[in-house]
Structures are given as structure tokens and as C-alpha cells.
Amino acid sequence: MNYRSLHMLTFSVCAMVLLLSACGEPAGEEPEKTEPDMSHHSREPVNPPQAASEYWNVDPREEQTLAEEAKASTEELEQVKNAHAVSLDNHVYIVPEVRHMTRWNLEAFREEGREQLKETLPPDTIIHLSTDQKANMELKRLTEDIQSGTVSGEELDRRLESITEFMKTDV
Template sequence: MSNRHYQMLAFCLFLTMVLLSACGSAAGEEPPKREPDMISHHSRESVNPPPETSMYENADAQEEQSLAQQAKASTEEMAQVTDAQAVSLDNHLYIVPEVTHGTRWNLEAFREEGREHLKDTLPGDTVIHLSTDQKAKMELKQLTEDIQNDTVSGEELDRRLESIQEFMKTDV
């Protein structure tokens, strides 16, 4: 290659470096605007309203578990289930059964069968959140232990169940 080719190659590399560094620069960006947390100077009302309290604020987490215990016992009677974790709040049931190895090949059919089994054995107004997700199982197990140790309030139970529901890929 001639000297001219090396000069063109060096110029292209230099130009690329300049363009890349200019693209990554934050000099032209404005910082994100924050809403003030303080009282507005026009009124005495807070700009940001206080967070809403949960409707389960005064609920006793241990007393809410009768539906979960009934569902867990019913689910563990199924041949494909080796263990189950269940927590309930009001008429919502969150349950994660642990299934036999062979059943894991057809989880979709098992979930449908599990939902039908629970619909037949539980009161009609029960909202069933059934999943076979392992992360949801671990979180429900930890929550069950916290409920048994009486370290969970009704409001915290509601909050934690909302986050567990995100792990549950399927629910009805």
C-alpha cells in the first residue's frame, strides 16, 4: 500500500473517533426536571399529594390465610403436585404448586387443570393467581414464613403480593 492509502486510513479513523466522541457527549443535554417536594409559594397545599394508603392497612395477615390453606391442601391432593406455596388476601389467592418432573414437560396443560381444580373447590368469587414460576415460588415461600412469624402487616402483604404477581407469568 502506498503512503497515500495510509494517510486516508488515518484520516478516516480520526474522523470516526471525533464523531463517536461527539455523539457520546452530554454537553447539549438539559438535566431532567424534578417536581418540587416543597409547598408551593401560591398556596399552603402540598404540590405532591401524600401516597395513598392500602385498603388492607388494618388487615391481619395471619387471619387472611384460611383461603390459602384450603387451596394448598386441595392442590397437594393432585397427583402431579409434590408441594405448594399459597398466600391469600381478601378473595385473591396466589398459589405456586411444585410439580413432578414429568409434569414440567406440559406446564400449560397442568396450569389449566390446576385452575379448574381450584375453581371447583374454592368459593365462586375467588380470584386465582396460579403459576409454576420458580422465582414466584421462592418469594411466596418467604412471604409465608414472614406471615407465620407475624412480621408482615396487611399493607406490606398487599405490596409484596403485587410484586410477586409480576413474577407469575399466568394468572386468572
């Protein structure tokens, strides 16, 4: 290594140390507190806080009468092995487990299931029926949690919203 290369290397190292020390904050001082992230058009926060659910004081176990009716009605269909249902207010969420051969014609089955539920449930009931497997797993977990009493009304509402996303077919 010649003298010129050594001189350049020393200069580069000193410049890097100087730059890195200038970028840091002075010792013992706290960083400035900034305002929360605001939209450039208004003074409203970009992500406003979520309002509390209107179902915060609802007992999920008392809300399941529609679900029980829907489950019984759906299980009467010969294509259905088992069904999981949960209800909240006038909404009923139901996912029937269908027999293997029925999976070839799910659209016709869903129509038949909707008609069966419309005939047996009160007219103001909003029916969410799906044969999606992910919705089935999540609704099954939710029904188990409701039966064990570990779900609040607010959590029931939140979990049903996420299950609705899995339900590709909604009426």
C-alpha cells in the same frame, strides 16, 4: 519550553481558575430552594404521594383460610410435590412445586390446577396460579413471614403485588 508556550500555559491555567471560581456558589450562602418538580401542563406533582393501602389494619394470619383450602386442594393433584399459597381478601395466590416430568407440559397442568381450584374454592375467589420459580421463592418467603407474624397487612398487599409480576400466567 519556549517563552510563548509558557505564556499560553499560564494564561490557560488562569482562565480555568477564573471559570471554576465563577461556577461555584458564594461562601456562606445557601442555595435557593426551588419548588418540587412539576409537570409542565398542570400544578400537580409529577409523582404524587402513594395512598395508604386499604389493608393497613388487616392481620395477615387471619386472611389465610382461602390459602389453606387452595393449598390442600392443589396438593391432592398427583403432579404436585408441594404448594405455597397466600390469600388476601378474595384473592388467592398459589404456586405449586410440580414433579420433574410435569415440567414438560406445564400449560396442561396449570389448566388442570385452575379447574381443581374453581371446584373447591368459593365462586367469587380470584385465583392467581403460577409455576414460575421466582414467584415460588417469593411466595414461600412471604408464607414464612406470615407464619412468624412479621408482616403487616399493608406489606402483605405490597409484596403480593410484586409477586404478581413474577406470575406469568394469571387467571
